[in-house]
Amino acid sequence: MDGPAGKKRKTVAHGRHLPEWERQTGEYAGWIKASLKGQRYSFCVPCGMSIEVSASGFCDLSKHFETKGHQDAVSRMKSYAVTKAEVLFCQFVAEHNLPATIADHFSELTKEMFPDSEIASVLSVRKGAGFSDQHFNLNKEEADEDGDEDGDDTASLRWKVHAAKMPDEALRVCLKELKRLKKMSQSMPEYARTRNYLDLMIELPWSNNTKDSLDIQAARTLLDNDHYAMEKLKRRVLEYLAVRQLKDSLKDPILCFVGPPGVGKTSVGRSIAKCLRREFHCIALAGVCDQSDIRGHRRTYVGSMPGRIINGLKTVAVNNPVFLLDEVDKLGMSWQGDPAAALLEVLDPEQNHSFTDHYLNVTFDLSQVLFIATANTTATIPTALLDRMEVVWVPGYTQEEKLEISNRHLIPHQLEHHGLSPQQLRIPPKTTNDIINRYTREAGVRSLERNIGAVCRAVAVKIAEVKAASPKLAMPIVIKNRDLKDILGIPFCDREVSERLTLPGVALGLVWTYLGGEILFVEASRTEGEVTGGSDPMEGTDIHLHFPTGAVTKNGPSAGVTIVTCLASLFSGRLVRSDVAMTGEITLRGSVLPVGCIKDKVLAAHRAGVKRVILPRRNEKDLDELPLKVRYDLDFVTADDLDQVLNAAFDGGFPGKEKKQEAKQQIKQ
Ligand code: ADP
Numbered sequence: 001m002d003g004p005a006g007k008k009r010k011t012v013a014h015g016r017h018l019p020e021w022e023r024q025t026g027e028y029a030g031w032i033k034a035s036l037k038g039q040r041y042s043f044c045v046p047c048g049m050s051i052e053v054s055a056s057g058f059c060d061l062s063k064h065f066e067t068k069g070h071q072d073a074v075s076r077m078k079s080y081a082v083t084k085a086e087v088l089f090c091q092f093v094a095e096h097n098l099p100a101t102i103a104d105h106f107s108e109l110t111k112e113m114f115p116d117s118e119i120a121s122v123l124s125v126r127k128g129a130g131f132s133d134q135h136f137n138l139n140k141e142e143a144d145e146d147g148d149e150d151g152d153d154t155a156s157l158r159w160k161v162h163a164a165k166m167p168d169e170a171l172r173v174c175l176k177e178l179k180r181l182k183k184m185s186q187s188m189p190e191y192a193r194t195r196n197y198l199d200l201m202i203e204l205p206w207s208n209n210t211k212d213s214l215d216i217q218a219a220r221t222l223l224d225n226d227h228y229a230m231e232k233l234k235r236r237v238l239e240y241l242a243v244r245q246l247k248d249s250l251k252d253p254i255l256c257f258v259g260p261p262g263v264g265k266t267s268v269g270r271s272i273a274k275c276l277r278r279e280f281h282c283i284a285l286a287g288v289c290d291q292s293d294i295r296g297h298r299r300t301y302v303g304s305m306p307g308r309i310i311n312g313l314k315t316v317a318v319n320n321p322v323f324l325l326d327e328v329d330k331l332g333m334s335w336q337g338d339p340a341a342a343l344l345e346v347l348d349p350e351q352n353h354s355f356t357d358h359y360l361n362v363t364f365d366l367s368q369v370l371f372i373a374t375a376n377t378t379a380t381i382p383t384a385l386l387d388r389m390e391v392v393w394v395p396g397y398t399q400e401e402k403l404e405i406s407n408r409h410l411i412p413h414q415l416e417h418h419g420l421s422p423q424q425l426r427i428p429p430k431t432t433n434d435i436i437n438r439y440t441r442e443a444g445v446r447s448l449e450r451n452i453g454a455v456c457r458a459v460a461v462k463i464a465e466v467k468a469a470s471p472k473l474a475m476p477i478v479i480k481n482r483d484l485k486d487i488l489g490i491p492f493c494d495r496e497v498s499e500r501l502t503l504p505g506v507a508l509g510l511v512w513t514y515l516g517g518e519i520l521f522v523e524a525s526r527t528e529g530e531v532t533g534g535s536d537p538m539e540g541t542d543i544h545l546h547f548p549t550g551a552v553t554k555n556g557p558s559a560g561v562t563i564v565t566c567l568a569s570l571f572s573g574r575l576v577r578s579d580v581a582m583t584g585e586i587t588l589r590g591s592v593l594p595v596g597c598i599k600d601k602v603l604a605a606h607r608a609g610v611k612r613v614i615l616p617r618r619n620e621k622d623l624d625e626l627p628l629k630v631r632y633d634l635d636f637v638t639a640d641d642l643d644q645v646l647n648a649a650f651d652g653g654f655p656g657k658e659k660k661q662e663a664k665q666q667i668k669q
Contacts, residue, residue, distance in 0.1 A: 213277040230264060441607065
């Protein structure tokens with residue numbers, strides 16, 4: 001019954017556990033008992049049970065299943081909950097080249113019963129004396145050579161490889177590697193490398209997936225509950241989900257959400273995964289400048305690893321997750337290759353069903369993965385990559401939207417995060433407005449959230465301190481505007497527009513940076529310059545034009561009208577109206593050309609307290625996108641040429657060409 005003398009047996013004598021085993025197995029106990037007659041092969045189940053089977057007993061059992069019919073056997077086995085022992089049999093069959101029919105039958109049964117192969121990881125086969133039995137075609141030397149631990153290792157690995165449901169190509173590679181592994185000593189560095197490789201291959205979700213749930217109504221509710229405003233983006237996401245519901249095989253365009261930081265791009269990505277009931281994984285691409293980061297290193301390199309895509313799949317353990325490629329506009333490039341080029345393959349529906357990671361060196365089907373990208377600007381996304389994606393613009397928020405977002409989402413979320421309740425802390429809308437106006441200047445709501453977090457922390461300290469001293473503290477603690485200075489410090493962005501426009505030669509422009517819309521003070525000064533003796537009217541005059549935060553890239557042409565207004569102010573010595581901001585490109589003949597990102601720019605002007613905005617006439621249509629409140633608060637002047645711009649920018653207008661000529665004529669007369 002026991003193994004040969006000298007062999008260490010960790011297994012528990014099976015007889016002791018038999019009654020319990022019988023109770024569990026019910027009908028199959030008979031076969032199992034029969035199989036115990038030979039008592040030569042010992043299998044250890046971690047729960048402490050040990051059974052031993054002979055080859056003939058084993059065959060009896062399998063024949064029984066065969067005669068009963070496959071499905072029937074599966075359901076019976078499931079209902080009797082006797083799976084562990086059967087799984088061991090399957091493992092044994094797969095491991096020891098039993099006749100193909102039996103092996104197939106059992107491995108199929110096992111795969112159906114344990115799709116997640118969890119059992120494979122908790123069971124181990126202990127080899128007893130019986131391995132020399134020729135019935136199993138197992139060579140005695142080989143068995144002895146393996147030794148106990150080593151044998152366990154490769155045996156369970158082989159089982160796991162079979163259970164991983166990988167495609168034939170990958171299976172072939174794994175079995176080959178397994179063969180090599182068997183011949184290696186554990187002390188060889190190559191052993192660890194091969195072992196790691198096999199572990200990864202086993203862990204990859206070759207055929208594990210989640211079932212999509214596509215209820216558009218539920219998706220709409222979920223998106224609305226999670227996010228305030230952003231109607232355009234939510235509509236596009238719902239369209240996307242609806243089309244997926246109608247047509248499964250659609251080669252989807254890859255959505256790329258472009259907008260300033262903190263406007264909820266990542267958060268919407270997460271909600272899409274939630275709507276579809278898929279796993280979500282975020283791959284941060286900022287600063288990635290090596291294509292191996294995407295596609296992995298070849299295994300010949302020391303310290304080689306798979307790329308982020310394969311690593312992500314391993315983490316989520318399903319082959320149809322939602323992958324958020326965060327910050328695709330910040331991909332770098334170096335001598336180690338262009339990661340954007342590697343991403344092209346990943347995102348191309350024609351190619352990504354056979355994505356090859358250098359580390360794996362076999363293809364992995366990425367066609368079920370749903371990719372979404374986010375970026376702050378399209379300017380730095382490589383053109384070929386941009387071409388694969390559909391850009392959805394996510395603009396910044398208005399003051400009112402920010403207030404609503406903080407009341408509905410940010411404050412409750414931060415309260416919960418800091419272990420506080422609404423009964424303990426109340427931040428009234430007036431205070432939130434003050435935080436928005438004086439402590440943040442951003443298109444999104446990230447600093448706002450951080451500041452609310454700071455308020456919560458301050459209150460948490462107060463509550464904890466008072467608790468320690470005496471239990472009395474008036475609840476809820478209401479944060480007033482005047483408390484903010486103590487908690488958040490001195491406000492850093494008090495309104496300064498009117499203060500800065502007090503000298504000639506300053507004009508307020510509107511620009512778009514990757515952080516969203518911004519106001520920009522363009523300043524000009526005149527200094528004495530070189531005299532060359534020519535007929536230039538500017539002879540002897542140098543102009544210094546100053547653009548603040550020059551290091552931040554801005555979209556250039558739209559500063560045209562601002563520069564001209566600034567120069568007009570400098571030369572005429574007149575002040576530009578202190579409540580006017582402008583944007584627009586200008587030609588040498590003085591025509592005003594349309595520019596982009598009007599919504600973001602106007603929102604920035606509104607944030608800064610500007611009252612009048614001068615825009616190119618051809619941008620008039622963009623005003624429809626603005627929230628009503630903003631349209632109501634601001635006075636929009638649309639201009640075709642420079643005269644109209646200057647007339648709107650200066651109090652009392654600015655004399656144009658005709659007026660100047662009239663004035664000259666009058667002087668002559
Ligand atoms: P992004 O990816 O655009 O930089 P995030 O998705 O990380 O921004 O959003 C930052 C925070 O702001 C998150 O906590 C998010 O839930 C919140 N947020 C942004 N926009 C909204 C919104 N419209 N409604 C609710 N919360 C929002």
